[in-house]
Amino acid sequence: MVIKKKEKVRSLILNEKGTVPEQFRNIRASIQYIAEKKKIKTIMATSCRQGEGKSSLIANLAMFMSKNGKRVLLIDGDLRLPTIHQIFKLTNYVGLSDLLKDEAFNRYEGIHKINEHLDVMTSGATPYNPSELLSDSLLPELLKEYEEMYDFIFVDAPPIGLSDSIIIANYCDATLIILENGKTTKTQLKECIEKCKRQNIDILGIIRNKVRHQRSGSNYYYDYLKK
Template identity: 40%
Template sequence: MSRHPEARPIIMDLNPNSPISESYRKLRTNLQYAEVDRPLQMLMVTSASPHEGKTTTVNNLAVAYAQSEKSVLLIDADLRKPTAHHSFRLSNRVGVTSILSGQKRIIEAIQDTRIPNLKVMTAGPIPPNPSELLGSKRMDGLLQELREMYDIVLVDTPPVLAVSDAQIVSTRCDGVLLVINSKRVKRQFAVKARDALLFVKARIVGVALNQVPTNEAYPYYEYSSN
């Protein structure tokens, strides 16, 4: 079966011994020890603008956590342009929106993947009111229940500067990882995204830089605490 054009590559699964995969492991380790007194059980991953690699990052980071023997759930909370179901080759008929609209139970929206310890909750059918759903009390209840079910919960959201969704979800998570494409995004937009998150008192725990020029001919991810 051919890969959907919206599918993001999961190099941690395809080639776990590659230098890029090792970069994701380093990112995972840095996040684990970011602040030992405030563990990151629920981490949101976002970017300033589209096409910066935030979904590729969250997918690979989820696999990295799963490979460390953690029970991991990846939530596709990008209710506008979801892609997790393409990347992991899952159905998107039932997902986050199915729960928030009261149509399905949590257990019905969680899907197994071929990767041990990793499960995915896809976005579900695209709704007319994403921001309202993500800001609802049902969303609060959903995330609270998932905290009790998994060691690590990773949440993929739309870019910060595109819509308000990321700001809404960030207040419900233990921390935010901001993914920045060093070749594509101007500094002013990265700063604007950071300020938008800080405005709602989100806890930014680090910035993952990709497309950073190095002596090697591959992109890598660099972690720096806020």
């Protein structure tokens, strides 16, 4: 997936027409095809560096997936720099970190209903020990329980260089890597992919952000998902 230069997905794409929504629909179709073939339900989104548009892209992808009638849960697993609640303009008083810290919380607290098919779980209070918190056995238990309720679960995670992402990825079925063209070098991407391979993380695909193509009318989103 590619977004043209000088443009960023800063918020939700609500317009159903145009090349950008169409490319999101193309990516949605690819994910659904691969997911059915490989029995994938829980997908982590990460990046090689901070600030590559990861959170906005996965938020829009979750939204477009729900528009196809799929039951979708988007979880903000970036406990260091959470942004999903800002994108959807939600409160963040209770969320994932609170559920992981205190089992007394209802497992559905922190989940906000966005539309008929899309729910969003915010990050909750920023913990001082995110890696240790995510390592707790409660996270895979939560994901397993949510898998019974949803067709797809997307987890927005920190860049792959942080241990948080490695931990989350091992609880997910597959991982999407989102990168910004011109910011992430080929060497950095190669290192990112190699790190995933060393950790036995299944890479579902790579989404490239902010790429300009020279062909007329080709400044649109591409998907680079593995077939």
